[in-house]
Amino acid sequence: MSTIVRSIAGIGRRTLEGISRMGYATRFFIAALMRSGTAFRRFGLTIREIYFSGVLSLIIILVSGLFVGMVLALQGYETLQTYGSEEVLGVLVALSLVRELGPVVAALLFASRAGSAITAEIGLMKATEQLAAMEMMAVDPVARVVAPRFWAGVISMPLLAALFSAMGILGGYLVGVVLIGVDEGSFWSQMQAKVDFEEDILNGVIKSVVFGIAVTAIALFEGYDAPPTAEGVSGATTRTVVTSSLAILALDFVLTAFMFRGIS
């Protein structure tokens, strides 16, 4: 009996803790937005962070994009061939990438490459009192440390997703046209004809901006909220990757449901 009561009490406690943490995270997010002045006035700070989270993620994004595109072309060719419509291979590759795989896979990679680094860095800055020292020097760490990283993530994410898709299309071209021998002209012309700027590309960009906001906000909050110890920081880093991956996939479903419902 008492174990049942205790476990119910445990559920209640965890729920309350979860809700209050959500509230704290929301306030943190709003504070980061409100205090973004510095991130734009001294854009050099943001550029620096774009280098760390964006530029340093390039290799993994480009290589993964290439391979994903190559696999798409292989798999797509297998299926299309049975219907005798190999010439739409380019369309298949491009649409899969710009609508779905580009934003989603790039965001997942970004979460594990840059998100975890952001959490670990902020968490360690907190654990070693660097954030407290900054406050004592009358410099607001949310404005000076958090906001530039946030905007850097939001700016980097769509660019990385676009590069991922571009590399994927190149990979699809290499496998489909160069290796398998699909007609080059129809590969590109079908792609040009069937990929719509607003419906496909713009929606993909919107997705990646949303993912960029989600991943960076989660990573920053987890770092800022991490217990100031080694285990605290490592736990927070893990949570960043898990939470932001789930957030990406869930948001992707919601966004897709809204965006592509009416499209044939």
Next chain:
Amino acid sequence: MDNLVEIENVSFSYGDRPVLKGINLTARRGQVIAIMGNSGCGKTTLLRLIGGQIKPDQGTVKVAGQVVNELKPLDLYSLRRKMGMLFQFGALFTDMNVFENVAFQMREHTKLPEDVIRDLVLMKLHAVGLRGAADLMPSELSGGMARRVALARAIALEPMLVMYDEPFAGLDPISLGVTGNLIRRLTDTLGLTSLVVTHDVQESLKIVDYVYFVSEGIIEAEGTPAEISASNLPFVHQFVHGEADGPVPFHYPAKPYESDLRLGA
């Protein structure tokens, strides 16, 4: 307004564990004040109260006539511009080199031209003997060097109040003497006020104007270095002479040793 720092009847607890229980302390302008006490007695906590990082449960903390624990965030920030703090573990920014660490507040709070900043930073680093280390990253410094850089950073904008949390820990005897003299000299030449948390009784008695001993959450004893050296209070005597037996317990409160080790069980 002779008193720069006035702490009246301040109590503070972490959760339900009381750390400070009614502290009174004043620092006059131009003085170097030492705060001593056994490890874990709440010295760092006291400095954090003065800096407004935490708020007392009771009592008031006044700096330059302003009640720190009642200031709005913006006012607190403008007061902090006039405070410097050396953190116990340095707290250097690990993503910047030594030079940038010291230049940090100049870049954040002033519009000084680059060559002026350069000269000021090198002067501060020279004062702590680390001008040659300007290009090193914090990870390349030894513990004592990091502390001296943190000291240079704390005094970078020549604040009116500098709080040093154990500036002498981890220093060799030469750097220790130099650092002690530096604190004294800065206080005198720039007219600052310095609060020095330290365990180094001999060194601090040489340079400070007044000493507070914290124990069990209250000020157990206070006085000028001469009074402290001559004191017969068992507490002060034990501390100044580093004796294990006396009113200051070495052990954190615990069960009796025998029962903890389960002797006789």
